[in-house]
Structures are given as structure tokens and as C-alpha cells.
Amino acid sequence: MITERRLDTVDMHINVGPQHPATHGVFRMVLRVDGERIVDCVPYIGYLHRGFEKLAENEEFQEVIIHLDRTDYIAQFNNEFCYLMAVEKLLGVKPPERAEYARIILAELNRIVSHLMFYGAFGGDAGAITPFLYAFRERERLQRLFESVSGARLMHFYFRAGGLKEDLPEGFLEEVRRILPVLKQGIDECDTLLTENEVFLSRTVGIGAISAQEAIDYGCTGPILRACGVREDVRRSDPYSLYPTLDFDVPVGKKGDTFDRYLVRVQEMRESIRIVEQCLDRIPEGPFRTPIPRYPHYRVDPGEVYVHTENPRGDYGIYLISRGGVQPFRVKLRSPCFCNLMALPAMLRDAYVADAVMVLGSLDIVLGEVDR
């Protein structure tokens, strides 16, 4: 006799990480799956926690910059920029115009480097190796420039309170001007490699979508939020430095899915080139640093300030409290990846297990900044 039997399913737990190539660092998530569908996701972070905030309280204002390079280690200039704006606000010092433009040029070039890194790694997540090589060819051009500026490839330690460590090297601006058209062409090439690739589209379009409302509620910022169609960029909405005088667009997506996040970043690279071009035309000769008494062991007036800037990964905030000494009293880092990662369970709900890697890749996390 044949009887009909109901199929009972039991949820299964899949552990991803902490050591896994798809996690872009040391990150662990436990997926609860029903068949191929993800029911729930629990992220675990902290594997790279180095106690940045505690270290910062025990070092001088200048020494803290070194640690900031190591938080988001793909966008070092942008991190230094944010922290030093906070210090300068408390000091009541304004950097000279040359330093401001130099900072913007370096920060925007760093944004391109960071997005190229994302582009290569994201292609790799989707199974395409070639884009990685193309992205790194372009990245290398910029890395050489950074090396000529600071002497280091990754940990630059180049911005200082009141300006820069030293003036830009001779011929740097001409070299940037020479490289920009090459870079533009390179980005266009990258664009044609992935953006209309059918396999890539089928792995990204409509995957891991999140609504604008939910993204704001979770505190998502940067390309994640703009992919949802929210035209928000700190450089525009709460402008700092000389950004109000520069002309650039804020690209946004429509659906807030993985593909839109990718597309927003590719367009942002082009906007960054536009910003750098304008800065090259305007950067004046002159001093590169405003003198500060007792530099580099300067005292900072008592007070507190919260400064946020638009980093490649989103809104990077520094809450700095000084009690009038040579060391900060408290430094809190509002890390964009930390907040974007909080929304990961919402993005993965009802997605397929195979898409988890793509969604995580589209967040472009840097664990050094998540864990601090």
C-alpha cells in the first residue's frame, strides 16, 4: 500500500568564515537555511579588533593619525581627512588653500582606488577573474602616485593638523594630469567588461534589495543608500572643505539591489575624476601648512566635535573630545561598514545561499574598519 507522506524540512545552519575568501577579511556569518533559501543570518565581527579607541586616548593627537590609516586600509587619505578636520575645528586652525586642494585630490584619487578594489573583488565574487587584473592595472597607476607623495604604498600618514606633512613632490600635479585620461579610459574598459555581462547581470540584478526606508533605519550610508535612490552625499548635504565650490553629480540607483550598488560606484569613479580635474586647474602655489604652536606636540583646546565626511564606503564620522591636553580624551569612530553590515540580515532574507557571497561583496566591507 502506498501512503502519501508529507515532506518535513528542518532548518539547517551553515557557517561561513571567519577564514573564507568570500568574506573579504576575517568575518563570520551563520546562515539559517530552509533548503536553498536563507531564513536568517547572524553576523559575528570583532576578529580584527585592535582597540583603536583605547589606543587613541593614550597617544598624542598627531600619533592617532597612524591608527586611522589602519582602520579603513583601502581609503587611508579619506580617514586622515576626517580626523584632521575634527582636530582643526577644535584648534581653530584652517589649512591653506593649497593643502585643501591637495587633500581633495588625494582623497578623490583614493576613492577611485577603493572603488577599483571593490570592482575587482566583486567580479571575483561573481566568478570573473579578468576584471580583477584590469582593475589592479589601473589601481597601480594611482598607487605609484601615492608612493611618490608619502613614501608608502598603503599607510600614508601624510595629512597633518593645519595642512600636509610636506609639499606635494615636484611634478606630481603634471603626473596626475597625464594619468587622468588614461584612467578614464581604463574605467571605461572595466565598465564594458562587467556591466553588460549577462552572467554578471543574472547574479546581481534584483539580488539583496533593500528599501530606502529600511536602509535609513539601519543607518546605511554611501553607495548602499544611494543605490536605493536617496540622493545623499555628505559632500553635498553637509559640505566640508572646498567641496561646495566644486561641480560634481551624485549618482543614484533605483532598486537598491546589488547591481545598483555596483553601478553607483562605477559612476562615482567618473565623478571623482571630474573633481580632481577641477582641483588641478585651481590649486595655487603657496604654503602647505598653517603653523601651530608647539607642533607636533600641540595642545588642543577643551571641547568636543562630531565631524563626518563622505568616504568611499559611506559616512565616516569622528566624535572627538578634548580636555585641553596633548592627548584626546575620547575618540569614537563611526565606521560606515559597521553600520552597513548591520543591514546584512535584512538584505539576505529570502535570498539563495549562493547569493549571500554577492550581497556581502556588494557591501564592500573592510573589516579593519568594522572591528577597529
Added chain:
Amino acid sequence: MADEEQGPAPEQAQEQPQPAAEATAAAEVRPAARPRPGQAPAVPAGQREPPKPEAEALAADLAQAWEGIAFEQRFNFSDLEVTIAPQDVLEACRRCKGDSRLSFDWLMCLSGVDCETHFEVVYHLYSYRDHRRLTIRARLEDRDNPAVASVVSVWKGADWHEREAAEMFGIDFPGHPNLTPLLLEEGVEERPLLKSQPLVPIFADRPGVVQQPEGVP
């Protein structure tokens, strides 16, 4: 010129340059000096800039929307900053997000601060609609049992920030759905960001931790 200036008080003039020269020399040789209380400037750092018109408008809106909630306000770097009691935090935050006059839909940052005499939890809010900022400061006077209601029910983004403040300072957030350690290893009893916690490796005496040999910088 220098001699003429030193003229009226020769004893002082001879003494004065020496400590100054010593101090600068010392600063060069020994850079990591302990912070000494600096002289208070004539104008506090936060008051150098006048308040923005938006911030003044916000203060007026806040007075209406926060009816029944006691708060102190001041302008810090041209933005509005208010201090409230911890028991009012949840209601104040609810109104900040829900009240149409305020509509602070984004919790930018939530930080715990150990002020040595008391704790503070600082909320930095931002309104995407009006593009304005507000800082809310909750003073937790009870140093032994610091607690403030969780605002995860208002902004989901408060989740990990509160977990971090809880493990780093020992601040309790009643109402939080899952107040477990986030960044630190399991079994850490210390509260690393307390000012009373010295900067030493927490796990130095654990088995398996390799000690740095003496003399290695």
C-alpha cells in the same frame, strides 16, 4: 632690542628664558608627555562660530515637540546640543523620529563616554528631510549601575552601537533585544574603555599567549 626689553626686570628676564628653553628641549626629546590641564581659552572652542539659523529654528521646534521633557541646550560649533536625564531618552528619541516638526530619521552615531565622575551616552542625529543635526546627551549619574533605555525600537541602527557601549563601558541598555558582546572575545570581564582600565594587554597571562622577550622594542 632684546636687551632693552629685559632692562626693567633683570632677575626675571634672566630666569624666564631658561625654563622655556628647557621645556621646548624636553618636548623634543620626550614627546609623549602626560596631558596637563591646559589653560582655558577666552572663548570655548565650540562657541567660536555663531549658531546657524537652522540650529536656532531647531531649538524652537524642539521646545514645542519636547513638551514635558526637561532639557538644557547649548550651541556647539553652530549646531544644537541638548542634555537630558536618562529616563527621558526613549520618549525624547521617539518624538525626534516621529514628530513631523523634527523627523530625525537617521541615528548617525551613538557613543558612550566615561567622564570619570559620571557616564554619558551621546546620540548624534541627522534629518534627511531638513538636513540638520542634533546632539542629545544623556548624563548617567549613577556610576555603579549606569543604564539608559535602548533606542533600538526607534532606530534599528542603534543595535550594534549599544552592544559596543555595553561591553566597552558596562552601560546597561534595558529593552535591547540581544545585548551580547560584539567586538571582544568571550569571557572578557574588563571594560576596556573605562578610564580606570590601564592600557595593558588583557590576555597577557593567558596560556598560549606569547610574551614579548625583554629588550625587544
